[in-house]
Amino acid sequence: MKSNEFVLLDVKYETNQDFSSIYLYLKNEEGKSFWYKDDEFHPYLYIKLVGEEKEIQEKIYSLKEKIFSNEEESFKIHEVIDFENNKLQKEDQIKNNSSQIEKYFKIYFKKVSHLMQARKELNELNIEKFEYDIPFVKRYFIDKNLAVGKVTVTFDEKKRFVPIDETYNELIIKLIENNKENEFFLDLEIGAFDIETKLGPKFDIGLEPIIMASIARNVKQNMVELNQTNNFQTLHVNTTIYSYKTRKSPNLISVDNELELIKEVEKELNQLDLIVTYNGDNFDLPYVKKRAEKNKTDFFIETQTIRSKRHGLDNAVELKGKQHIDAYQIIKFLERTGAINITKLDLENVSEKVFGIYKKKLSPKEIDSFWQGTKAELEELIDYNKKDSETTIRIVNDFLPLFIEISKLTSQTMQDSTRSSTSQMIEDLLLKETSKRKIIAPNKAHEGEIRERINNPIKGAFVKEPIPGLHENIAVLDFASLYPSIIISHNISPETLNCGHDECKKNSCSDGTHFCLKKKGLFPEILEKLLKERLRIKKEYKEKKKNGVDDKVLFAKQWALKIILNSAYGYLGYARARWYNRDCASATTAFAREYIHSTIKKATDFGFDVLYGDTDSNFLLMNDKTKKDVEDFLKQINNELPETMELELDGYYKRGIFVTKKEGGAAKKRYALIDEKNNLKIVGFEYVRRDWCRLAKETQKKVIELVLEKGEPTEAANYVRKIIKELKEGQVKKEELTIMTLLKRKLEDYDATGPHTEAARKAIEKGKDIGIGSMLSFIITKNGKTISEKAELEEFVNVGNYDSDYYIHNQILPAVIKILKELDYTEDDLINGGKQSGLGQWF
């Protein structure tokens, strides 16, 4: 590291009497922290003025009079002559031979508050404004092409670091881009922190004392190996746990009281660069802050009390000079994007389902009583608290590389990227790319316009109705990144839509729009770069893996690119998007339908029977054809496809089953396949749904497995009979019978009653805290008439109290009969002895 190389930890802005200024928080090679102030960056927005040249000049003059007439020189106004928007205007003006012109201007402000004020005043003057709603720090990151990571800072030599004097000083900050971009991760002090609190009669943030706190810190070992593999799992963790008023334990640092615990935690957290929590946005950090107040002390991170920022419906805790990473937000994002699939997002589930490590859950009651309980109980609580922190830091060690990559792609802090939605990521990327190209971004739509867009959905994908029944020898083909590759190949972008050139009309799609062939559009240009980069990285990753190195950073990079690529189409059709474009989104799916239809036709012509297809896939029945034939077919198709599009082989399957719907016809989006190595792939069926009980799901899986492995159903039917018998005998365990449903709205907002709303209602009466987002686990009991009446949260149900009729007829049978029906079984066969028992012949 040269003397001017740093790790950029954080950027914030502060406003003093005269200016809003950007503060950079940096760390050097020795781990010493600095801050630096950039005085040469100011808040700004753009405006558009319309009229004749002279009129525009007058408008500018009167603007200067009207805006901030009480505050002299609080803004500067510049014409943005080199901007794309103005160039385009000029072309139009020449074409139309008009003296009416449109001109864009950039207005700088001294303070963020001035910009906010100007927004209102420009509204009143009916002057169109742009990029007025981009937060100042985000603006800085975008304009400077920054991200959190290693940077070089160049500044006037006469200048010193802290303290800063007020003279002019130019600061140039640049992100260092190299092959080991994530190396800085290893320079960071990272620790996860978690608290346990006393249980009171009522719950509120900070109401009851903190009784225990743990901090798990990364200990760096094997730096050489780490640098080679970028595999952070080789990191070791060192955990300290604080408590008071307990028995002695070698695993605990005893302090005198809560106040001292808070001060110890404060001291440790201040040594970190990255403070990691699990739901610290809404729990741990606000809690500590509140308790510090109650103990009449400060809880300072870098000389500042912690601040909560509104972030949608909940909060985000931002720390000055450091990054607060809430690992819960990371898990939520991974769940939303389908990277992981877990039902409950608590640390126990994450530990088990994501890392394969069992973690025991303690209830708030147990936490409370174990604190001053027996020796064994105390040890259990210590272990629980310890594992909370350690699971939390593990999430970061495994997944932060992904968000570092997203931060770099979108020019955001880790703080922001770990809390972003996919649409926000796309928008940040677009803002960065248009800013580079000197293009002014479009504004967000108003609520009325948004409603209008939502009420006008576009036509989506084509799904071919499958041939129901059991099939043998299936080849599955699918298009690689279908939507992004269509956007690239057909140059789909808001600016290329319906260009004036006649020759471009041949690039038209079935919904009547066409896209320019002469000039590459913004979306295709960005996506093509990302797609190529992803393919390159994926190749490099595979190459390394072959040599026994699992490079987490490379994997994270290609994954980050995949997330962004896959969200681009959704973004174009997203009503709140700045770059929303109905025609572009619609053309993308229209092209997709054309490609899938033509592939189906070509496959048929080639001699395959097409079994099924959904959006980008084709299921071929091979009949007497060979794998070589499939490969030849792929080659033929790929020769005819545009360069960036590719039809790939997903795999060969020895058997597969598609089922008939209740009301007739074959069910789409529901099937099961088995490959040559007996690996099962179950899609859409109850087995993959969380709102079915485990017994029904596992029974269904077993049936599918037996049917697909053997190609005949006798054993499967017998298995179902056995399960039904067990249910009737009343000995099935509770956890086999719980059904999970998410409460998606407030109880009073439901029009229809359902089992889950009724179970929730009853639980609330018993004093349970249930609201939007609660995951409800309920059982259908014997008590009541309708199913809803019988529904009761699992924790209130005694063992054996379940409605066996319900579980047989509404869970087990529907789950298995749709499969066995394809093999000529009826419900009766399964309930009353049936085919194999001989009873049928008897009667």
Next chain:
DNA sequence: TAATTCGCTAGACCGA
């Protein structure tokens, strides 16, 4: 503060 559309199924409710 929220990416899209397509599709299946359950359970309540209503009227015949």
Next chain:
DNA sequence: TCGGTCTAGCGAA
């Protein structure tokens, strides 16, 4: 008791 309509949830891609 049946079928039709509606609300609701969740999964596929």
